[in-house]
Amino acid sequence: MNQHRPLNIWMQYVNDELPPEERERCEAHLDGCDACLELYMECIGQHADSLPALPDTDAFAAAVMQRWTEEQPLASEAEDTPANQPAESKRRIPWTQSPFFHYAVAAAITLLLMSTGVFHSLMGHPEPGRMSYSASDQTEAYVPFSEILLEKTIGLLDSIQPKHERGGTR
Template sequence: MNQHRPLNIWMQYVNDELPPEERERCEAHLDGCDTCLELYMECIGQMAAGLPALPDSDAFAAAVMQRWTEEQPLAPRAEDDLANQPPERKRRIPWTQSPFFHYAVAAAITLLLMSTGVFQSLMGHPEPGRMSHSASDRAEAYVPFSEILLEKTIGILDSIQPKHERGGTR
């Protein structure tokens, strides 16, 4: 259990005369000991009494406040100043960031994928032209999904590729 620290230790703590390890022990002790906290506060009071007094504390406070207001950004000082200023415009978000745009893009992509048959091939349903009824026809007609996907991807890329690269004029 931590023992109470004497007044002279707290005075050394206040004057920053203790080694770092002892300072840490004193700080940890202050967290849980009200008696030592009172001794610490007494040391602070004694130290404050020994400090020189300001000759004109009101002038000093006014100078500090003046410097502080000079360094602060301009802000309205009263409610009547707010009434004289034009109303602040509501910031608009770009149309590409609106939720409606995102929903519209998602719907368009879904319709595109549905119309190209991607969802049917993902579900494993055979396309109408590839249906067969006998077991021997099924074995011959089976085409792996990766090959179907590759064919569709090549078809899409061929339709996007400019005609002049394929030997056309545009």
């Protein structure tokens, strides 16, 4: 039922000569059909000459602006009343819930953990007294974490694997 409407139907639509159910179908069709929308716009363009013009556009604009300026002070006064202000702005946030307090506590805990060496022991670095400063010593002594993990996994699998697969009896 999604057929294009002819130009005469759109002229009747613009002139308000269609029955209400047909008008609704035309409106629904306009939502999804660009070709019919162009026909409708063409009909409006042809019909624009017969539409009444505004008698005095300057006076109309002045009246609208006057009414708007009269209503603006009323609107700003209504916004300034304490009843319209949100409850959050009336109540202060406790200092323990402020973001600055949370950042300060996090920084203090970080400094405490750094000074006690917790991060140093987590990383598995050698102690400062036993550190070597030569590049060749560091590359020889350095074993990647993945290598250590691989060795431990192989050891675990060897302990789980049945003895008969390794050449022995169960």
